[in-house]
Amino acid sequence: MSVHDEAPEGMTRLIGADEVREGDVRKVRLAGVEPIAVCRIDGGYFATQDGCSHAKASLSEGWIEGHDICCPVHDGRFDVRDGRPMCFPATDPIRTFPVQVIDGTVFADLRGARTDQEVSA
Amino acid sequence: MSVSQVQEPHPADAIRSPRPPQFPALPDPRLVFEIEQFLYREARLLDEERYEEWLGLLTEDVHYWMPGIQARYRNDTSGGPISERMAFYDDDLLNLRRRVTRFMHATAWAEDPATRACHIINNVEVELTDTEGDYRVYSTFVNCRGRNEAEESWLAGRRTDLLRRDAEGALRLARREIYITQTVLLAKNLNVFL
Amino acid sequence: MSEQLEEEVWARPSAESLRQLVDLQKGRISPRIFWDDAIYRLELERIFARCWIFVAHESQVASPGDFLTTTIGEDGVIVARGNDGQVRVFLNACPHRGNRVCFAEAGNARRFTCNYHGWAFGRDGALLGLPAEEIYEKTCPDFDKSELGLMQARVASYKGLLFATFDPAAPSLDDYLGDYRWYLDVILDTDEGGTEFLTGNIKSWIDCNWKVPAENFVGDALHAQWTHNSGAVAMLGSGVGKAKQDSVYQANTNGHGMQFGFDMVGNIMTLGEPELVQYIRERETLVAERLGKVRSRMVAAMGSATLFPHFSFLAGLNTIRTWNPRGPHRTELHTWVLVNKDAPASLKAKYRRGVMRTFSPSGTLEMDDGENWENATRTAAGVVARRQKLHYGLGLNSKVEHEELPGNVHLRKFNDSNQRAFYGRWLDLLCAEDWSQVPGGR
Numbered sequence: 001m002s003v004h005d006e007a008p009e010g011m012t013r014l015i016g017a018d019e020v021r022e023g024d025v026r027k028v029r030l031a032g033v034e035p036i037a038v039c040r041i042d043g044g045y046f047a048t049q050d051g052c053s054h055a056k057a058s059l060s061e062g063w064i065e066g067h068d069i070c071c072p073v074h075d076g077r078f079d080v081r082d083g084r085p086m087c088f089p090a091t092d093p094i095r096t097f098p099v100q101v102i103d104g105t106v107f108a109d110l111r112g113a114r115t116d117q118e119v120s121a
Numbered sequence: 122m123s124v125s126q127v128q129e130p131h132p133a134d135a136i137r138s139p140r141p142p143q144f145p146a147l148p149d150p151r152l153v154f155e156i157e158q159f160l161y162r163e164a165r166l167l168d169e170e171r172y173e174e175w176l177g178l179l180t181e182d183v184h185y186w187m188p189g190i191q192a193r194y195r196n197d198t199s200g201g202p203i204s205e206r207m208a209f210y211d212d213d214l215l216n217l218r219r220r221v222t223r224f225m226h227a228t229a230w231a232e233d234p235a236t237r238a239c240h241i242i243n244n245v246e247v248e249l250t251d252t253e254g255d256y257r258v259y260s261t262f263v264n265c266r267g268r269n270e271a272e273e274s275w276l277a278g279r280r281t282d283l284l285r286r287d288a289e290g291a292l293r294l295a296r297r298e299i300y301i302t303q304t305v306l307l308a309k310n311l312n313v314f315l
Numbered sequence: 316m317s318e319q320l321e322e323e324v325w326a327r328p329s330a331e332s333l334r335q336l337v338d339l340q341k342g343r344i345s346p347r348i349f350w351d352d353a354i355y356r357l358e359l360e361r362i363f364a365r366c367w368i369f370v371a372h373e374s375q376v377a378s379p380g381d382f383l384t385t386t387i388g389e390d391g392v393i394v395a396r397g398n399d400g401q402v403r404v405f406l407n408a409c410p411h412r413g414n415r416v417c418f419a420e421a422g423n424a425r426r427f428t429c430n431y432h433g434w435a436f437g438r439d440g441a442l443l444g445l446p447a448e449e450i451y452e453k454t455c456p457d458f459d460k461s462e463l464g465l466m467q468a469r470v471a472s473y474k475g476l477l478f479a480t481f482d483p484a485a486p487s488l489d490d491y492l493g494d495y496r497w498y499l500d501v502i503l504d505t506d507e508g509g510t511e512f513l514t515g516n517i518k519s520w521i522d523c524n525w526k527v528p529a530e531n532f533v534g535d536a537l538h539a540q541w542t543h544n545s546g547a548v549a550m551l552g553s554g555v556g557k558a559k560q561d562s563v564y565q566a567n568t569n570g571h572g573m574q575f576g577f578d579m580v581g582n583i584m585t586l587g588e589p590e591l592v593q594y595i596r597e598r599e600t601l602v603a604e605r606l607g608k609v610r611s612r613m614v615a616a617m618g619s620a621t622l623f624p625h626f627s628f629l630a631g632l633n634t635i636r637t638w639n640p641r642g643p644h645r646t647e648l649h650t651w652v653l654v655n656k657d658a659p660a661s662l663k664a665k666y667r668r669g670v671m672r673t674f675s676p677s678g679t680l681e682m683d684d685g686e687n688w689e690n691a692t693r694t695a696a697g698v699v700a701r702r703q704k705l706h707y708g709l710g711l712n713s714k715v716e717h718e719e720l721p722g723n724v725h726l727r728k729f730n731d732s733n734q735r736a737f738y739g740r741w742l743d744l745l746c747a748e749d750w751s752q753v754p755g756g757r
Contacts, residue, residue, distance in 0.1 A: 055433075056448040073435045073444035074428060089433065089446065187677075189517045194419045206515030207652060209677040211668050219587065219672070223549035223679045230542065231686040268686075304420065305647060306519035309685030311677035 011107035027060035034119040039064050045099045046080040047108040053092040145248050153247045159292045164240035172221040180295040185212045187299035237267040238313050254286035274308040328353050330746035337742050339735050342708030349524035350695035355643035361744050362624050363388025367478040367491045369626040370394050374511035383421040386639050393417050397439040404479035405440035405465035440465040474503040475510050484750045486757040494721035495571040501613050501630050505602045508657035513667050517650045519676040523688035525640040532619045532627035533572040534565050534733025546680035550587045558728045565733045568722035570623035570740025572733030581617025582632040586669030609719050634674040650675050707731045
């Protein structure tokens with residue numbers, strides 16, 4: 001057990017840093033919180049809501065192009081740095097969460113996240 | 122919604138501030154005239170089925186290419202017509218001679234009664250190339266064929282030619298690329314040069 | 316997979332009335348079969364929506380996401396390779412409002428999204444998602460995404476050729492092809508590496524009934540020396556050679572047919588590419604080891620073939636084509652070039668050019684065919700012309716047994732026996748209400 005199983009103040013452990021390959025995106029499910037998409041771009045890590053803001057789709061089943069996460073259903077794109085929609089049919093931004101990588105573990109501040117009940121309602 | 126509420130679109134920079142295109146300098150009008158007349162005369166030779174004379178307008182190393190056209194999505198990375206794909210024409214001089222041999226044969230049943238062809242050549246643009254005596258020539262065509270009583274078939278397209286001045290000073294066709302607008306050729310055959 | 320869907324109710328021509336149009340004993344056929352709207356409509360139902368229909372060569376959809384669009388009868392279909400490597404065929408019509416889903420003729424796609432309301436389907440045809448999905452979930456009690464994918468056909472392949480059918484009761488592809496596989500191997504299995512289609516597909520419209528060219532390729536050897544004299548002069552320097560009759564056969568099975576000799580290179584000579592003739596000659600021993608001596612002499616021999624209903628080819632010359640129905644009086648011809656995958660690139664280029672300059676809309680040989688086929692259809696507009704029974708009586712007494720050739724074998728090149736077999740199959744399928752009524756069930 002590493003010392004950082006204990007999360008820093010306000011942060012939640014998401015995933016091991018080496019579990020996300022460069023240019024890839026992974027889905028993280030945590031009890032009580034909406035699913036989170038974690039991606040790695042140029043060695044940096046980003047966390048966003050996993051559910052597409054357009055229709056019903058899991059963004060982690062899509063792919064990364066540049067700094068965009070691309071929806072696998074309708075090709076909507078969102079900039080993972082600030083969540084803004086980049087092209088049709090996406091119009092509403094997605095939530096993004098501040099990330100810290102400490103000793104090979106990705107943490108995020110999920111205090112702005114919805115609960116899983118809220119997103120499935 | 123009142124007019125004042127209508128939002129301006131947000132065009133890309135290139136649309137908001139378009140720049141005029143950079144065309145090459147116009148060549149000498151006498152050259153343009155000469156090339157236009159070459160293309161018109163060539164078209165008349167074809168309309169009049171003077172195929173031996175038409176062959177005489179071609180260089181020994183002529184390449185005559187009319188690719189098949191496919192409807193592909195804009196994001197298709199395999200690009201537009203490419204030489205590896207099937208083509209209506211992908212001929213050297215030998216094979217153009219073979220085609221002419223058929224056209225002129227008494228048993229070319231689909232040519233008797235004769236197909237009545239009319240080539241309309243337009244939008245001729247001439248560009249000089251890096252090689253002295255080689256000219257890149259753009260043109261468009263409309264081709265109408267009439268057969269038997271009431272059969273009619275239309276084709277339109279763009280051409281990019283390479284014309285070359287030979288040792289005697291005459292213009293010859295060295296290369297022709299023909300791009301038609303149809304993906305499915307809306308005719309039973311293509312018994313015409315374009 | 317496709318389930319048997321409800322048939323339309325309409326006044327179908329009776330089996331009795333159809334049998335009066337085709338007299339196989341005497342070899343007489345009514346031109347009505349090339350003209351009549353009701354017969355055409357019945358063909359779409361009982362032949363194209365029922366038989367195994369060629370849709371693609373596996374090489375055309377080699378990688379996951381590769382797709383092409385084509386038709387089965389007048390039904391548009393998408394042929395796509397999924398992420399699991401499997402090729403599927405689905406209807407190119409959205410289950411929501413019926414709009415065409417994919418408009419490109421070929422390419423690579425992550426998914427297929429309908430332009431109309433944005434229903435998005437995966438490479439496997441399943442409905443991935445749709446805008447306003449949550450409203451569907453709230454307001455449609457029976458909403459079930461898993462039932463709203465693109466309608467799937469059964470798919471099967473034979474040595475690289477992919478076939479599909481929407482009829483769940485159809486026999487297996489192997490049963491459907493039967494002994495014809497032995498003949499298909501002449502083009503598909505002469506080399507260890509298998510075959511591929513060269514890229515591209517030339518399409519054209521011929522205003523003829525689809526059966527006219529299909530029957531021409533199944534066995535009409537007679538037309539070649541007359542129709543194609545000018546093309547042969549152009550490509551070979553002389554007309555089509557006087558045909559040998561005593562060592563040339565017509566063979567058919569389940570309506571599929573091939574007419575062929577053992578001259579090994581007669582077809583490929585026509586391409587006007589000596590290196591290709593050389594390629595065939597050099598491989599004779601190799602092919603004989605794979606397929607036996609008889610077939611090694613058939614690989615590029617003078618001849619032609621149709622796999623029922625609408626897939627035709629010329630062995631060795633390697634044109635592959637389908638005659639796609641577009642109404643009783645219009646056929647959309649799709650042509651491709653088949654090559655051995657391991658053939659040298661320079662020879663593949665010669666095949667591509669050679670096939671296109673002989674058998675394509677601009678081909679020196681094919682140009683004269685279209686003229687005949689259109690007018691052999693068009694004359695049937697006349698009431699009196701439709702009353703005339705056309706003569707298909709050549710070779711009525713030509714059936715032979717041959718110890719190596721499978722199927723129904725007939726001796727002599729000039730022979731209508733394959734064409735009669737084609738129309739016999741056509742009649743069997745048209746008269747049958749389902750596969751159980753088709754003789755032999757296959």
